[in-house]
Amino acid sequence: MTADPSEELYSSLHRRFKGDLLRPGNEGYEDARAIWNGMVARTPGLIARCADVSDVQTAIRAASENGILAAIRCGGHSLAGFSTCDGGLVIDLARMRDVTVDPDARRARFAGGCLLGSIDTATQKAGLVFPSGVVSHTGASGLILGGGTGWLTRRFGLSCDNVEGFTLVTADGSVVRANSKENADLFWALRGGGGNFGVVTEFEVKLHPLTSVVLAEGLTPEADIRRLLEFWRDFMAEAPMDLKWNIDLRLAAHTEKVPVELRGRPVAGNSLVWTGAPEAGRPYLQRALSICSPNSVRSNTVSFMNLQTMADSDFPHGRRYYTKSGYFTYLDDTTIDRMVEAVATIPSSHTQIELAYLGGAAGQVGAEETAFGDRSAPFIMNLLASWTDASDDAGNISWVRGLFKKLRPAMKPGVYVNFMSGDEQDRVPEAYHERWDRMVVVKSHYDPNNFFRLNQNVPPRKLAAKRE
Ligand SMILES: Cc1cc2nc3c(=O)[nH]c(=O)nc-3n(C[C@H](O)[C@H](O)[C@H](O)COP(=O)(O)OP(=O)(O)OC[C@H]3O[C@@H](n4cnc5c(N)ncnc54)[C@H](O)[C@@H]3O)c2cc1C
Secondary structure (H helix, E strand, O other), X not given: OOOOHHHHHHXXXXXXXXXXXXXXXXXXXXXXXXXXXXXXXXXXXXXXXXXXXXXXXXXXXHHHHOOOOEEEEOOOOOOOOOOOOOOOEEEEOOOOOOEEEEOOOOEEEEEOOOEHHHHHHHHHOOOEXXXXXXXXXXXXXXXXXXXXXXXXXHHXXXXXXXXXXXXXXXXXXXEEEEEOOOOHHHHHHHOOXXXXXXXXXEEEEEOXXXXXXXXXXXXXXXXXXXXXXXXXXHHHHHOOOOEEEEEEEEEOOOOOOOOHHHOOOEEEEEEEEEOOOHHHHHHHHHHHHHHOOHHHOEEEEEEHHHHHHOOHHHOOOOOEEEEEEEEEOOOOHHHHHHHHHHHOOOOOOXXXXXXXXXOHHHHOOOOOOXXXXXXXXXXEEEEXXXXXXXXXXXXXXXXXXXXXXXXXXXXXXXOOHHHOOOOOHHHHHHHXXXXXXHHHHHHHHHOOOOOOOOOOOOOOHHHHHHHO
């Protein structure tokens, strides 16, 4: 009988590992194995919660020597569920959350296990921001490595555009630095290429001064959604980079904040963030909110910390989630019609069609400068289904797939890797299209045996050749 491989791994690790090693049955294991998406419940043989970089090296070397499948986890928010596995090893970075801010240089360094909230808390003490995502319990590593969009994307660029250097542990256990001078090919690949190349233990990033924004919100009733989307499409093409305007098509909540006549009805939720001087933003915000129910409109100056945490409870851990995403160069009238029809059939009150317009600073970075690539299709759509009961899985998943199929012909090929589900590995070449060959070259150099394969995977050359 062969010994349990994760037992062998545990034996080889436990004397030299400084962090926590959790096996099934250990206290804390059940909490530690859960990830954000409740659809993904797996049972790793061992969870190695690393205390420092040398623990990461030890864990990678031991798993590689024992031929054990390894998942890498920062915040555990992978929609696809890549940060866990059955039977293998989870390299968990939750104990590695140090953030160091240099206010004069407007720079920060933070460790690979940070959540967005820990970075915001540290940088705001100096009145500075790092542009990241919109939910503070999201892991920074997964978000940045895939690209990273949020409220400040138009003002300051994608998260990955603001990284000046990475320190990572590669598949052979070496510590490698990547920046514009050292390993520039790897630096290129890490900005959009996801977890393909190693475990990032430290990010060095640029920061920007900002402590508050104007936040304006309003609900557009069903009858006006088509008109709103047409207006938004044309308005954003000319909008200043201080304006971010996100739209969610969904069923309105049954809460006090929502006018009675809209509760439970299909609506467009508008959220606008203005990062410039408040007076300069007023005309833009007023025009944008003119297609909302007047008694649903609110506009206030809010602190950056409030902005970054206001959606936290809308996306709780453990609910069931499924997603499909794509880009549009232009939202044609047929696409708008299909979206409007679809809101009326949404199967869950938590489900939404999320629409954002990139452009601005993100659109000014050249297609070849980062692995994130081409930013010429500014409309990004994410069909995000969310529900509580497993018996509703089929209905929710088929609603997403059905709508995606209808919208697909009008999309520009490509997909944002951080908005992909676990059943979409066939879309990874599409995500990196013109950049695919360059990604394969970098992957083949740093991870020739595909040790890091639980991700939107770019197979190294020798494995890809074997499959052909
Ligand atoms: C509630 C919620 C809100 C979100 N909001 C946004 C948003 O506003 N903007 C946006 O762009 N995206 C957003 N996303 C998508 C998000 O970018 C991805 O889910 C991302 O993978 C989350 O990162 P994580 O570290 O939490 O993921 P994890 O599940 O911990 O890791 C995901 C993958 O990232 C890789 N990885 C993680 N850590 C490391 C590391 N240190 N080194 C190397 N590889 C690593 C691994 O391949 C791993 O499988 C959101 C997701 C959720 C669930």
